Amino acid sequence: MSLKARKVAIIGTGLVGSSTAFSLITQGVCEEILMIDLNKEKALGEVMDLNHCIEYLNRNTKVRVGSYEECEDVDIVVITAGAPPKPGQTRLDTLDLSVKIAESIVNPIMNSGFKGHFIIISNPVDIIAYHVYKISGLPKNNIIGTGTSVDSARLKNFIGELLNVDPRSVQAYSMGEHGDSQMVPWSHVYVGGKPFYKVIEDNKDRVGDVNLDKLVLDTAKAGWEVYNRKGTTYYAIATSTVAIIKAILNDENKIIPVSTLLDGEYGEKNVFSGVPAVLNATGVKEVVEIDMNEEELTKFKASNKIIREYINRVGK
Numbered sequence: 001m002s003l004k005a006r007k008v009a010i011i012g013t014g015l016v017g018s019s020t021a022f023s024l025i026t027q028g029v030c031e032e033i034l035m036i037d038l039n040k041e042k043a044l045g046e047v048m049d050l051n052h053c054i055e056y057l058n059r060n061t062k063v064r065v066g067s068y069e070e071c072e073d074v075d076i077v078v079i080t081a082g083a084p085p086k087p088g089q090t091r092l093d094t095l096d097l098s099v100k101i102a103e104s105i106v107n108p109i110m111n112s113g114f115k116g117h118f119i120i121i122s123n124p125v126d127i128i129a130y131h132v133y134k135i136s137g138l139p140k141n142n143i144i145g146t147g148t149s150v151d152s153a154r155l156k157n158f159i160g161e162l163l164n165v166d167p168r169s170v171q172a173y174s175m176g177e178h179g180d181s182q183m184v185p186w187s188h189v190y191v192g193g194k195p196f197y198k199v200i201e202d203n204k205d206r207v208g209d210v211n212l213d214k215l216v217l218d219t220a221k222a223g224w225e226v227y228n229r230k231g232t233t234y235y236a237i238a239t240s241t242v243a244i245i246k247a248i249l250n251d252e253n254k255i256i257p258v259s260t261l262l263d264g265e266y267g268e269k270n271v272f273s274g275v276p277a278v279l280n281a282t283g284v285k286e287v288v289e290i291d292m293n294e295e296e297l298t299k300f301k302a303s304n305k306i307i308r309e310y311i312n313r314v315g316k
């Protein structure tokens with residue numbers, strides 16, 4: 001009998017990559033993890049530390065240093081290697097260098113015969129995901145940017161705090177760019193099945209006048225609020241990424257907002273943007289097209305315009 005081990009390769013074993021590996025092993029998501037980094041000693045250090053966890057976990061995940069040549073039978077490659085923005089830089093400022101890094105990773109992985117899924121975390125994530133799609137030649141459903149998955153988690157946190165409910169009882173998406181221009185289709189935000197607009201209208205004595213624009217801004221800036229205090233962010237993005245990995249490896253058909261190629265959905269083409277999508281073993285099975293009102297659609301399209309401009313700016 002032979003059982004196929006589920007394999008995940010993590011490229012870039014810095015804070016985001018190693019937190020993703022840690023989250024994978026603590027949740028027992030796969031059987032094998034390959035850790036790959038330009039800095040081989042760093043990768044080895046992380047592998048050693050992660051292997052020292054196994055005794056006290058309920059599953060023995062094999063973690064080892066890997067290479068691009070070994071990626072042929074890997075199910076999912078997670079790209080975290082990038083150029084994290086320096087103080088004062090936006091995610092978009094790191095664009096050209098991050099695309100070059102992505103190329104140096106994707107080309108050898110494709111040469112290995114890899115046919116699995118790429119999950120892109122490296123910023124600016126929507127643009128890097130688009131270029132990985134172009135460089136790899138893989139079908140669009142195989143390329144997933146973490147996009148607004150983490151922003152949506154932050155948004156739900158803010159709404160949960162405002163109303164004193166568990167964020168998991170909130171249904172809400174942040175959409176568009178994983179960056180300043182992201183937007184929230186408020187007409188599709190629900191709390192326990194009740195429209196958010198109605199919840200705040202019925203609870204004015206408790207919540208006062210809710211400033212929706214500020215909530216969107218706080219969501220978009222939440223990563224920076226973390227960054228300003230601890231210099232970087234990693235737990236939330238690692239956890240969002242593992243949710244995406246589980247949806248693929250367990251064929252869950254789970255809906256998560258991710259960055260994916262829009263190919264006519266929302267009247268958009270040729271852009272990677274954060275939208276709710278059904279994720280299963282095929283990757284992005286389909287994009288969920290929510291019925292936005294005119295104002296929401298205008299904001300969503302404005303965000304896509306910004307992503308598209310940066311996509312076209314690479315290498316120029």
Ligand code: NAD
Binds near residue numbers: 039
């Ligand atoms: P880090 O500096 O801690 O780690 C980056 C690692 O990548 C380093 O170990 C480095 O040696 C390695 N690396 C660099 N170039 C490489 C290459 N060509 N090949 C292989 N490895 C290479 O950075 P981090 O905090 O882990 O962040 C990594 C990326 O994730 C950044 O682009 C950051 O902006 C992004 N990020 C994205 C989100 C999101 O929501 N999408 C959230 C947090 C961070």
